[in-house]
Amino acid sequence: MPGDKSISHRAVMFGALAQGDTIIEGFLRGEDCLSTISAFRALGVKIDEDDHGRVVVHGVGLNGLKEADNIIDIGNSGTTIRLLSGILAGQPFVTFLTGDASIRQRPMGRVLKPLSLMGAQIIGRANHTLAPLAIIGSALSPIVYQSPVASAQVKSAVLLAGLFTDGWTEVQEPSLSRNHTELMLSAFGAEVVQLPKGAKVKGRPILKGQNVMVPGDISSAAYFLVAGAIVANSRIVLKNVGLNPTRTGIIEVLRAMGAKLTIISQWQSGGETLGDLLIESSQLKGTTIAGDIMPTLIDEVPIIAVAAAYAQGITEIRNAEELKVKESNRLETIAIGLRQMGAKIDVLDDGLRIYGGGALHGAHVDSFNDHRIAMSLAVAALAAEGETVIDHFEAVSVSWPDFVQDLARLAGGANE
Numbered sequence: 001m002p003g004d005k006s007i008s009h010r011a012v013m014f015g016a017l018a019q020g021d022t023i024i025e026g027f028l029r030g031e032d033c034l035s036t037i038s039a040f041r042a043l044g045v046k047i048d049e050d051d052h053g054r055v056v057v058h059g060v061g062l063n064g065l066k067e068a069d070n071i072i073d074i075g076n077s078g079t080t081i082r083l084l085s086g087i088l089a090g091q092p093f094v095t096f097l098t099g100d101a102s103i104r105q106r107p108m109g110r111v112l113k114p115l116s117l118m119g120a121q122i123i124g125r126a127n128h129t130l131a132p133l134a135i136i137g138s139a140l141s142p143i144v145y146q147s148p149v150a151s152a153q154v155k156s157a158v159l160l161a162g163l164f165t166d167g168w169t170e171v172q173e174p175s176l177s178r179n180h181t182e183l184m185l186s187a188f189g190a191e192v193v194q195l196p197k198g199a200k201v202k203g204r205p206i207l208k209g210q211n212v213m214v215p216g217d218i219s220s221a222a223y224f225l226v227a228g229a230i231v232a233n234s235r236i237v238l239k240n241v242g243l244n245p246t247r248t249g250i251i252e253v254l255r256a257m258g259a260k261l262t263i264i265s266q267w268q269s270g271g272e273t274l275g276d277l278l279i280e281s282s283q284l285k286g287t288t289i290a291g292d293i294m295p296t297l298i299d300e301v302p303i304i305a306v307a308a309a310y311a312q313g314i315t316e317i318r319n320a321e322e323l324k325v326k327e328s329n330r331l332e333t334i335a336i337g338l339r340q341m342g343a344k345i346d347v348l349d350d351g352l353r354i355y356g357g358g359a360l361h362g363a364h365v366d367s368f369n370d371h372r373i374a375m376s377l378a379v380a381a382l383a384a385e386g387e388t389v390i391d392h393f394e395a396v397s398v399s400w401p402d403f404v405q406d407l408a409r410l411a412g413g414a415n416e
């Protein structure tokens with residue numbers, strides 16, 4: 001599996017803020033994580049590759065970043081712009097951040113609001129809710145922030161700003177979101193306390209460069225887990241997959257749907273849980289997904305919709321409003337694609353109702369420039385009757401540049 005996107009971003013960011021070198025093995029060379037590397041290079045951090053293909057970040061320490069001499073373009077990466085905003089809010093210089101058309105529509109107010117409560121000065125379009133952003137570095141104070149959304153990007157932005165304050169910064173969230181920031185900051189030497197729904201961090205730590213082993217991305221593995229379940233006569237072993245409990249909702253849901261999914265082995269590395277997974281063709285049945293599990297499978301909803309379309313019975317997904325503000329409105333875009341392939345789906349205010357059981361057929365569909373929609377529709381196409389053409393498939397490059405080649409190794413017949 002390609003390296004975990006969330007962990008790859010954070011390894012570069014924390015490596016940059018640490019003293020000494022950070023060596024990253026298994027770094028995801030997708031466009032999003034490459035945008036994070038470019039951003040930190042623009043901020044004066046030397047980042048290169050060693051003879052073993054590992055990324056080496058030559059840390060500048062907590063106070064070593066330098067003002068960039070131009071606008072930083074973070075492309076399609078929400079994680080980069082939001083976490084960077086937290087880091088840059090407390091710097092003694094000005095930064096301008098922008099991104100592609102999708103990023104410039106995604107909500108930034110959710111990050112700017114808590115940061116401004118800490119004393120940050122950030123200007124954005126549409127009354128400080130949209131990028132481009134101008135970040136005028138300022139002295140920050142710690143806060144206790146009650147986040148209205150379960151978002152790891154909001155939580156991380158506030159905790160990272162908290163590194164540049166005197167005292168403890170705390171974020172509470174409605175449900176626990178992925179906790180890679182907390183685990184990795186602690187591995188780099190920061191004092192971090194994990195809360196049942198949130199976390200707190202002590203400001204001005206001395207971070208020390210680390211060797212980071214990036215696990216395979218469970219959000220990428222999800223495509224092959226569903227492919228293995230819905231395509232007849234499949235048997236796939238996926239190795240070194242990250243199994244952090246804040247990310248494994250997909251495993252719980254596929255099992256509840258009747259998937260023959262086995263965790264063959266499991267181990268710990270760098271504070272993260274990893275494992276090898278086995279998936280076999282399965283007769284799936286509908287299920288209900290709602291509540292605290294949602295942040296643990298937030299990026300997997302489109303591929304779960306595919307599994308549900310091939311399952312017997314109805315699947316209902318609720319409390320998934322966050323899907324509306326991703327790279328596309330994923331409730332709408334996955335419904336459009338799957339309907340074109342013959343599925344029956346209702347888009348609800350906060351989720352999807354999928355009527356399973358109908359056979360899907362090939363169709364001419366669109367990814368809407370969203371990597372997760374592109375890969376989900378490709379998996380739907382595998383088990384459909386006839387050929388499917390997916391427009392704007394190149395969107396997969398943000399998280400899995402070799403997706404087609406890897407899929408073709410398993411399925412044959414896929415091409416660009």
Ligand code: SPQ
Nearest residue numbers: 006076077078079151152153154298299326327
């Ligand atoms: O980085 P980006 O563009 O926001 O990527 C996505 C994805 O599908 O790859 C979301 F569109 O993943 C987010 C995820 O949805 C990555 C992330 C992180 O690394 O902290 C957290 C989640 O977002 P959020 O808004 O719930 O915090």
